[in-house]
Amino acid sequence: MGIAKILIVDDRVENLLTLESLLDEPDIELVRATSGIEALGLTLDHDFALVLLDVQMPGMDGYEVAELMRGNKKTKHIPIIFITAAFRADVQVFKGYECGAVDYLFKPLDERVFKSKVGVFIELFRHKDALSKKTRELDRKLVELEELQQQLEETNERLHLLSTTDGLTGLLNKRQFDTTFEEEWQRGIRTKSPLSLLLLDIDHFKAYNDTYGHAAGDDCLKKVAMAISDAAKRNADKVARIGGEEFAVLLPETDPEGAQHVAERLLKAVSSLDISHRGSLAAEHVTTSIGLSTIVPGQGYVQRDLLETADAGLYRAKENGRNSTWYHAPGPLKN
Template sequence: MTDLRDDSRKNPTTVSILVVDDSENLLQTMHDFLAQPDVEVLTANSAVAAQKLLADQDVALALIDVRMPEINGYQLAEWMRSNEQTRSVPIIFITGESDVLARKFIGYGAGAVDFLSKPTDPRVLHSKVQVFVELYRQRQALRERNAELERMVQANQELAMALREAHSEALQQAHTDSLTGVSNRRHIMNLAESALLDRRRQSQPLSLAILDLDHFKAVNDTYGHHIGDAVLCAFCKHVNQQIRPPHMLGRLGGEEFLLLMPGTSLAEADTVLERVRRTLQPADSVPYTFSGGIAQAGAGEPLALVIERADSALYHAKRSGRDCSVTRPAPL
């Protein structure tokens, strides 16, 4: 194999072409004639040498002599067409044989795009090579633009996903009490308004309860606020373990919570709170209890009045000794 390249002077935008011929003199002549600052001429004196070069090099065009020992030009072309890496490389056969017409049929069948006869007219050769070099550059530019577009699409998709995640996280933070992880006051009140509208449309019962931890100030004063925070978190976790959707718990503030129970009658709501109370365990070895006021929404009753009746029921639960629940039915 003859390699007449000088990599030290190779331009990053250089396009390579391959010349395959068993004549060293012709290879040298072709190299000298076709080589340019931006066109690199790779030369191989056999089909085997050409195959090795093609395994490592991307070429814009292959100029192949038809008559070569062992593996001729047609066989090399067939190998190139069967190889994924070289399948799309344009091939121009160079032949000195007299039976040109018959050989052309074989050559075109092997994948040739053109034929040149020896001796080759330098102007014709140069013109054809330039056409394929320019086509190669255009394909490369198109591939690079497509790759850039794919990178931009991927970047946009990643950005859109990041924005969706950030939006979802922001919504979650806006709706969530930072300490306990349950809905904050604004969100649970909005959910209660929505549940009240659903109750009117679907004529289903709606009960809600205001829950308040008993003597919570004493917990903070005795054990410290960090233990008080742990009790609040443990209480929310416990309530959520005892309820099922669409029931929802939210923190109104301090140690006071709203338990929203759509589709639940007053008696069923009282059963829910008793289950929560019966299964309540100490938090960080600190025993605690809660009181509850339960109210059922009446037909057409605004949320403020339902909350007011639940709050009144909670007040009576506190006055009755705490660690209990009091119910208020819907007004007639």
């Protein structure tokens, strides 16, 4: 508990001595002033818990001091106890309260009353002091908390990115593809719009790795991934790496013609990377085979039907000499 400073103001030194003897406590520090002007100066230099202010002083009297204190931002909230020898008159009490006095004591001071009144203000001051310390502490904690919150969000974002993307290519990973596929399927059911799926394989990729090594293989995967990403232009299109050299592209609200168009563009995009591939039987550079299919979700089909028909398309594209696309229509409804 800190020391509470009290300013005692009286033009008569013997009165100051009386106050000092009454307030001789270890946790109270007294600062004395013998005039109103001196008192005002001191209120600007110190943080007082309380001012004991003599009303009758030559020059500037206690009321004037109080008025000037109320007019200053730093001193306007310091409590004041007026001490007056004047006859207890209602008009004086009123005058005191009008300029902001918080209490009134009459000379000669009754020790018990005096001490209990001062004690109340000291207690209030300590309470206020403790509160403002707590407030500052809380403010500091709040700042810390906000920083932690920020760090947590960043960590979560990184974690989310790590758990949803493929480390090598930055595309969606298989797990996220499954989630996205499910979401798009459900959305297709609601909007009754066609959902297209492209499955894409790099032709003779095992041979590529055998010929050029795995580092070059990774490099090739990255380039192909970027080409696919660039070629699937719409924001809604979801591109994923779902296996070693297998990619999938989901095209929401896309009919077979549109899907075929995107497939051709992807085929060309990878081909024009012109990555030489001596081990390929399909061409002298890296090419792809793309199978695709389109289903309006929920119109008698299940999600797996789209995956299986696109996969069947991929099989046909490979059978067809690779470096080609194949649209496979969904089979007839089973019931």
